[in-house]
Amino acid sequence: MQYDVIIVGGGIIAAALAESLALAGASVLVLEAQNAGAGVSAAGMGHLVVLDDNPAELALARDGLERWQRRRAVLPAGAEYRECGTLWLARDGEELAEAERKQARNRTLGLDCKLLGRAALYAAEPNLAPGFAGGLLRPDEAVLYPPAACSWLLANAQALGARLLEHCPVAELAEGGVRCADGREFRARAVVLAAGTASPELLPGLPLKPRKGQLAITERYPDLVRHQLVELGYIKRAHAATGDSVAFNVQPRATGQILIGSSRENEDTGAELNWPLLGEMLELAGSMLPALRQCRILRAWTGLRPATPDGLPLLGPVPGRTGLWLATGHEGLGITTALSSAALLAAQILGRKPELDPAPYWPQRFHQLSGSALHA
Amino acid sequence: MPEAVIAELPIRLNGETVRVPAGITVAAALALAGQQALRLSVKGAPRGPLCGMGVCFECRVTIDGRRHERACQRLVADQMEILTHD
Amino acid sequence: MTEARFELIVLGAGPAGLAAAKAAADSGREVLVLDDNPLPGGQIWRGGPDQAPNARARAAFSALQHPRIAYRPGARLFAAPGPGTLLVELPEGGCRLGYGQLILATGARERFLPFPGWTLPGVFGLGGLQALAKGGYPVAGKRIVLAGTGPLLLAVADTLKARGARVLLLAEQAPLGRVARFAAGLVRHPAKLAQAVALKSRLLGIPYRCSSHVLEASGRERLERLRLSWGGEEGFIDCDYLGCAFGLLPNTETGQLLGCTLAAGAVAVDDYQQTSRPGVYAAGEACGIGGVDKAQIEGRIAGLAAAGRPEEARRLFPARAHARDFADRLAEAFRLEPALLRLARPDTLICRCEDVPLQALQSCSSWREAKLLTRCGMGACQGRTCGPMAETLLGFEPRGSRPPLQPVSLETLVSALSPTDPR
Numbered sequence: 001m002q003y004d005v006i007i008v009g010g011g012i013i014a015a016a017l018a019e020s021l022a023l024a025g026a027s028v029l030v031l032e033a034q035n036a037g038a039g040v041s042a043a044g045m046g047h048l049v050v051l052d053d054n055p056a057e058l059a060l061a062r063d064g065l066e067r068w069q070r071r072r073a074v075l076p077a078g079a080e081y082r083e084c085g086t087l088w089l090a091r092d093g094e095e096l097a098e099a100e101r102k103q104a105r106n107r108t109l110g111l112d113c114k115l116l117g118r119a120a121l122y123a124a125e126p127n128l129a130p131g132f133a134g135g136l137l138r139p140d141e142a143v144l145y146p147p148a149a150c151s152w153l154l155a156n157a158q159a160l161g162a163r164l165l166e167h168c169p170v171a172e173l174a175e176g177g178v179r180c181a182d183g184r185e186f187r188a189r190a191v192v193l194a195a196g197t198a199s200p201e202l203l204p205g206l207p208l209k210p211r212k213g214q215l216a217i218t219e220r221y222p223d224l225v226r227h228q229l230v231e232l233g234y235i236k237r238a239h240a241a242t243g244d245s246v247a248f249n250v251q252p253r254a255t256g257q258i259l260i261g262s263s264r265e266n267e268d269t270g271a272e273l274n275w276p277l278l279g280e281m282l283e284l285a286g287s288m289l290p291a292l293r294q295c296r297i298l299r300a301w302t303g304l305r306p307a308t309p310d311g312l313p314l315l316g317p318v319p320g321r322t323g324l325w326l327a328t329g330h331e332g333l334g335i336t337t338a339l340s341s342a343a344l345l346a347a348q349i350l351g352r353k354p355e356l357d358p359a360p361y362w363p364q365r366f367h368q369l370s371g372s373a374l375h376a
Numbered sequence: 377m378p379e380a381v382i383a384e385l386p387i388r389l390n391g392e393t394v395r396v397p398a399g400i401t402v403a404a405a406l407a408l409a410g411q412q413a414l415r416l417s418v419k420g421a422p423r424g425p426l427c428g429m430g431v432c433f434e435c436r437v438t439i440d441g442r443r444h445e446r447a448c449q450r451l452v453a454d455q456m457e458i459l460t461h462d
Numbered sequence: 463m464t465e466a467r468f469e470l471i472v473l474g475a476g477p478a479g480l481a482a483a484k485a486a487a488d489s490g491r492e493v494l495v496l497d498d499n500p501l502p503g504g505q506i507w508r509g510g511p512d513q514a515p516n517a518r519a520r521a522a523f524s525a526l527q528h529p530r531i532a533y534r535p536g537a538r539l540f541a542a543p544g545p546g547t548l549l550v551e552l553p554e555g556g557c558r559l560g561y562g563q564l565i566l567a568t569g570a571r572e573r574f575l576p577f578p579g580w581t582l583p584g585v586f587g588l589g590g591l592q593a594l595a596k597g598g599y600p601v602a603g604k605r606i607v608l609a610g611t612g613p614l615l616l617a618v619a620d621t622l623k624a625r626g627a628r629v630l631l632l633a634e635q636a637p638l639g640r641v642a643r644f645a646a647g648l649v650r651h652p653a654k655l656a657q658a659v660a661l662k663s664r665l666l667g668i669p670y671r672c673s674s675h676v677l678e679a680s681g682r683e684r685l686e687r688l689r690l691s692w693g694g695e696e697g698f699i700d701c702d703y704l705g706c707a708f709g710l711l712p713n714t715e716t717g718q719l720l721g722c723t724l725a726a727g728a729v730a731v732d733d734y735q736q737t738s739r740p741g742v743y744a745a746g747e748a749c750g751i752g753g754v755d756k757a758q759i760e761g762r763i764a765g766l767a768a769a770g771r772p773e774e775a776r777r778l779f780p781a782r783a784h785a786r787d788f789a790d791r792l793a794e795a796f797r798l799e800p801a802l803l804r805l806a807r808p809d810t811l812i813c814r815c816e817d818v819p820l821q822a823l824q825s826c827s828s829w830r831e832a833k834l835l836t837r838c839g840m841g842a843c844q845g846r847t848c849g850p851m852a853e854t855l856l857g858f859e860p861r862g863s864r865p866p867l868q869p870v871s872l873e874t875l876v877s878a879l880s881p882t883d884p885r
Contacts, residue, residue: 035831042834078835147834166827219444219842219869220418255418260872273865275543279879282872293876296444296869298842399512400598401500407599412684413583418841419817422683424583426814426847428593429505430498431571433842434814444842444869448594451500 003029003163003188005349006178008170008202009195010036012146013327013334015153016342017192022160024350029186030154030162031178033169033198037150040196040334043303045215045251045259046149047228048142048336049086052105056312056360060337060344062111063356065141067339078148080254086141087116087124087227089248089288090133095232099136102232106138113138127224127291136232143228143251146335153338170195173202176323190349193318194327196334197306207366208314208329210304212265214278218295222256225289243267244274246281248288258295260285271302307331308366315345315361319369325349326363387456396452403428403435403447406460414447414460438462467560468494468532470768471548472567473539473716476504477522477754478746478761479567484525485765486565492530494559496537496550498868502526504569505589506754509596522758540866540875542719549878551870556878563741563768566729567761568716570747572707574847575798575854576812576820577805578678584685584703591705592618595625602626604702607688609633609676611709612796613753616661618705619668630701632665633674633690635708636796641672644795651788675802676706691801708798710751711850717744718862726750734775735764743768752789759785803855812855813848815841820855829858842869 005021007014010032021028030036048068050061068081075081090096099115106113116124116135124137154164172179177187193199197210231248249261263281268274278300286293306329308314314329327345330337340356347354363369383398389409396405403425406414413422414435425435428448435447438459447458472483475497483493495502501510502523511523526533534552541549548559572587579585586594588610595601606627608618611634619629634641648655674692679685688699717729723738724730728750735743743764746757759782766775806812808821816837826832829852832839838852839845839860849860866875 035828035834038830038834151835218872221443273543275541275549275879279876283876283880286872286876293873294442294871296871297866297875298844298869299840299864300866301864397598401594403594404598404600417581417814417817421581421817422583423581423814424684425586425594425599426574426590427572427587428590428597428599429508429571429587431843432587432814432847436842442871448597449499451597 003027003186005029005190005192006031006186006188007192007194008173008178009193009198009328010154010164010166011039011041011194011196011334012037012150012153012338013330013341014192014194015150015157016338017194017327017345018157018162018164019153019160020342020346021349022157022162024346026350028157028162029188030157030164031168031170031180031186032164032166033195034167036154036164036166037147039198040303040305041146041150043213043215043301044146044305044332044335045249045261046144046146046335047086047251048144049228050111050138050141050336051333052102052109052111054311057333058109059356060313060340060361061333063343064337064340067343068142068144068336069140071339072142075144076148076152078145079152080145080148081142082144082252082254083140083142084252085137085139085227087229088136088138089121089128089229089231090135091131091231091233092133096133098232099134102136111138112140125226125229127289129288129290137227141228143253144335145254149335170202173324188323190323190325192325192327192345192349196328197304199306199326199328203318205368206314206326206328207309207368209307210269211307211331212268212270212274212302212304213261213332214263214273214281214300214302216260216278216282216297216300217253218258218260218292219298220256221258221295224291224295225250225252225258227252229289231288244277246277246284248284250285250289250292257298258292260292269304273300273302305331310365313337313341313361314363315341316348316358316363319364385452385454387452387458389458390460398452400452401448402437402439402445402450402452402456402458405452406437406447406458411460416461465558465560468492469562470494470565471496471559471561471563472565474504474567474569474746474748475499475502475526475533475535476567476569476746476757477506478569478748478757478764479504479565480522480525481758481761482565482567482743482745482765482768483531484528485762486769487525487528487530489766489769489771490530491769493532495526495531495533496539497533497535498538500535502533502535505593508593513596538868538870539716540868540870543879549875551868551874551878556870556874556876558878564720564743565761565764565768566716566720566722566737566742566744566748567746567757568713568748570710570712570751571846573709573711573850575708575802575805575851576810577676578807578810579680579685580706581811581814582679582681582685583683584681585679586703586705588618588705588707589614589710590707591703592621595621601703603628605630605700606703606705607631607633607676607690607699607701609635609674609690609704609706611635611798612792613658614710616658616665619665620661622705623665623668629668630699631690632668632670633676633692634670634672635675635799635802636672637799638672640795644791647791651784654788673799675799675805676704677805679704708802709796710747712748712751714748715846715862715867717748719865719867733779734767734772735760736767750786750789751793752786753792756782756785756789806855812851813838813841815843815848818848823852823856829860832858844869
């Protein structure tokens with residue numbers, strides 16, 4: 001049969017897009033190479049956060065967060081949505097001044113936030129190491145468990161008639177459809193490549209690079225941490241470093257477990273843990289939150305985030321390839337922006353006017369993708 | 377047959393001092409004190425030791441402030457502080 | 463942190479590990495034996511030298527006095543971050559150990575299968591209850607039912623009876639015909655036959671029923687009553703404890719961590735007990751369930767081979783073949799009856815760490831999906847208990863768990879990874 005849209009990939013971006021399209025009445029086929037929601041979506045923290053350093057990123061993240069907030073009441077319990085807020089930690093006067101600037105910017109944008117002095121900070125997070133100057137709380141940010149959220153979105157899409165095929169890797173993006181590794185061919189008016197870090201395998205030349213990160217999770221220690229804790233130095237560390245870097249980024253899970261991040265590697269793209277870097281990351285976490293030192297680490301793992309050179313996703317048509325669209329390159333913001341990215345792209349595929357300006361995310365902003373066609 | 381003299385030592389169990397034979401496991405000491413269930417499962421059901429050899433993690437208790445210690449794999453020690461259902 | 467390097471590290475201080483260490487040390491190697499239990503002996507000789515049940519165990523423990531053998535109890539291997547390196551949690555903190563060669567003698571654990579009520583306090587593993595009793599767990603005067611399969615059933619009854627337990631019933635799942643053929647076959651293994659006869663005579667008066675297994679455990683907050691099937695009939699027994707398991711499973715996680723190939727659920731080895739990784743050997747239950755004779759002989763072979771004495775190792779091959787013949791007879795006689803796979807109800811828990819019932823797993827298509835959507839296998843035991851059950855009952859294929867191999871404190875992990883102290 002002929003579908004309206006085939007989505008290649010079964011992560012949270014694909015799932016949200018499938019739901020958006022199915023809601024609009026489109027016939028949708030989702031082709032996932034392995035298990036839905038088990039790739040990039042399962043590797044990250046599930047932190048719904050709005051970063052304010054880039055207007056286009058902010059617009060998409062903000063819209064995404066608001067969409068999750070509007071749907072929190074209908075999310076299944078397994079999605080573990082918790083509005084724990086993000087608490088940005090200032091280690092010294094310089095970082096506190098940055099917190100104040102951040103507060104001023106957020107206020108201008110209408111984003112709720114609260115500056116915490118030293119006493120208020122320790123009242124909010126009693127287990128923090130001594131010596132912090134204060135913090136900035138973004139109270140309406142949240143965390144969720146992406147595999148369950150992804151599964152829910154796909155179930156919604158399927159209830160609206162979408163079809164999901166798992167363990168069905170796509171071998172080739174053909175004209176007007178796809179050819180699967182098992183030889184099956186499916187046809188559609190539009191094909192969306194939403195395969196995360198695997199996207200360049202189907203479209204060589206994509207300006208997309210896997211960026212490796214590591215996370216660790218503890219056994220259950222309820223109440224040790226109350227907010228998603230991020231150091232204000234995070235952006236500094238993550239962006240300043242050209243090589244490998246670690247940052248303090250800790251999250252209370254609904255189970256009482258503590259999820260500990262984060263790290264970035266630019267060269268290594270293997271699935272193996274980088275033990276020395278893991279040690280650095282955990283040492284930093286233990287220095288910020290001394291009670292963590294006695295906590296038992298249950299698992300540590302790596303994930304590959306699909307990163308673009310400018311940090312914005314690739315959302316829009318592939319120039320020169322009729323009916324081929326991209327929905328990938330979200331790096332670490334795919335969970336936050338899943339619903340907004342889906343709404344933005346679905347509107348364009350369906351020929352409707354999107355709520356956000358789509359231009360900043362169009363793939364054609366990269367010279368590799370402008371003008372001449374990419375050949376699969 | 378003369379009874380062997382068994383050395384005893386004091387431990388603190390949920391805040392109370394009890395004397396238990398030296399050389400036994402924490403799981404054994406807890407059972408001697410009448411505590412067969414050592415923790416509640418994530419959905420609130422009582423659980424006690426199962427595998428007895430450190431594999432199943434059902435006998436987790438807090439020992440000297442450290443949570444999630446396996447009671448079957450630790451021997452009692454003088455003044456050890458043990459909390460169950462923590 | 464501390465850092466040290468050894469020519470040979472043996473993981474496990476049970477019969478295989480002790481035999482391997484002694485054979486290698488007698489050949490001039492410096493050996494470190496690491497064991498995660500507080501006392502040596504593995505499971506069969508749990509409790510250490512003070513509780514050694516016989517001369518053979520005492521002789522085996524003497525290896526720990528060897529001048530070239532160092533022994534660390536309470537040592538938990540948690541990672542192998544690179545070739546020749548292990549990260550270990552010792553009671554005093556984290557430590558990085560280098561090795562030239564490695565012998566895995568990681569033993570076995572019990573196979574569990576779910577049945578209604580199996581999570582009640584008072585329901586133990588079969589060997590589990592024996593291990594607990596050896597650690598001082600009170601059994602005197604307790605009314606105990608033991609259910610399981612194979613010689614372990616008798617050995618556990620013997621241990622418990624000696625400690626004053628009232629063993630009410632031994633429920634052997636295998637049918638009488640297979641048990642009888644196994645017993646008759648013991649004439650090829652006269653030492654085993656003598657042991658069995660002695661054991662049986664000590665257990666006179668305790669009913670031993672074949673084709674018998676537990677159907678359900680019940681009670682308020684703890685075990686009070688069992689419903690059993692014996693020889694096709696059903697009945698109830700009131701009791702305090704149940705010791706129940708469904709055979710043994712090789713502990714392969716360490717082998718998987720090191721990248722060793724598995725075969726039939728055990729670490730695969732060649733004639734010299736070497737795994738698919740050069741310089742890494744395995745011996746005993748980890749490379750196939752077979753009991754103490756097989757474990758000791760394989761341990762000796764591994765120790766000699768690692769010490770560069772293949773000729774001497776080769777001389778032990780016939781004895782190993784004999785021990786493996788016994789293992790094959792065991793496996794055949796006490797293979798699990800299919801009825802045991804159908805005891806769980808939809809709401810019976812499979813994953814005890816995360817309280818995941820069978821019905822939640824039945825809608826999943828793979829182990830990965832089950833982990834992600836039900837949390838099965840994501841808890842503290844890292845799937846060691848539920849993984850094999852999901853494999854047996856649902857056909858899932860659990861792969862090795864993510865590191866660390868055992869939950870380890872953050873400070874231990876950090877200290878084991880930090881640069882060496884210059885002192």
